[in-house]
Amino acid sequence: MIRTLVVDDDFRVGQIHSDYVRRVPGFDVVGRAVSVAEALVAVRAQEPDLLLLDIFLPDGSGLDILRRLSQDQGDTRPDALVITADHDISSVRAAMKLGAVGYLVKPFGAPDLAERLLAYRRLSDRVDALSRTATTDQADVDALFSAARPPAALRIPAKGHSAPTLGAIHQALRDSRGSLSAAEAAEATGVSRATAQRYLSYLVKEGTVRLELRYGTNGRPEHLYRLAR
Template identity: 80%
Template sequence: MIRTLVVDDDFRVGQIHANYVRRVEGFEVVGRAATVAEALATVRALRPDLLLLDVFLPDGSGLDVLRQLSQDQGEARPDALMITADHDMSSVRAAMKLGAVGYLVKPFGSADLTERLTGYRRLHDRVDALSRTTAADQSDVDALFSAARPPAVPRSPAKGHSAHTLTAIQRAVHTAGTALSAAETAERTGVSRATAQRYLSYLVKEGSVRLELRYGTTGRPEHRYRIAR
């Protein structure tokens, strides 16, 4: 389980985010904090793997939390996903320089956070697997750097395609962790198999989804789809 600490000065918002995290497979909420001082003390006491970290805190900034933990703990510092209403580019750049694994601007929904957490879990698992090897090849490196990114959806869907359905289809493929058939995609998104097939074919043409052929002992190969890297 990825042990997560939620840091937000708004009790109600922090509770909502904690509930979002609890719904995502592989994550548990080990604590909550509302200030810089409380966040630092809780990290030192509980040693979480991941912080959901607001920028605006009563006694400072979430960026101050990252700076202090980098000084105190170095490589052992927990990862941080920024969740904040601060969309100033100076804060975004600072978070990147301080090693944040993502930056999610409020307000956002459960699906947005789930997508980021699923990507982080994928990154966490890949790092854990590769830590047992002595060297990584280029494909391993590329996979690590892309693992936590949400999928890119074509900005202007082709005529006859709904942006909402397109996003749902791609999110289903992105979060599956394995290649999906059109029928499995349809089941996950609530659309018909024919609709799922049409959108998957479009995403393959756009290059954001990859088609794989699975050959059985007889008959035509099964078409399966996974997110393109």
């Protein structure tokens, strides 16, 4: 689980964002903070992996938190996804320079946050995998940087499709490095086979996934799915 700390000075908004995070597979909310001071204490106490970080706080800026953590913890500080109503380019540039992994402008909905969180999870998983190897090549580096970006085809799911489920199915296909059946996708994501089949069919229609047929001894083809190149 990716341990997440939500930092927002509006208690109600912080609760909504916490609920959004809990809906995304692989994420857990370990605490909330409403100020710079509270956030710094919570980081030491909870040791989160990721901050959902507002910029406008009553005792300073969320960017001050990143500066302070960079000084105190260096490379071991938690990652940060900035979530704020501040769309000034200077704030965006400052967040980038301070190492924020994303910048999401309020107001936004659960699907918008979910796709950023799923992209972050892909990045985290790939970093963990590469850290177990002695060297990397250019393909590994390219994959690492592309993992942080939400797949374009998943940004606006069709009505009746959940962004977290869609992202989980897509991630299962990425992790397989090959083909998956609907049953295998269901097992990997924890959804029913019928649900996996419905989402896979949607991804095929969108051109993100390719359908393949594999014929067995009984002559009936098995439907397999792999990411389209």
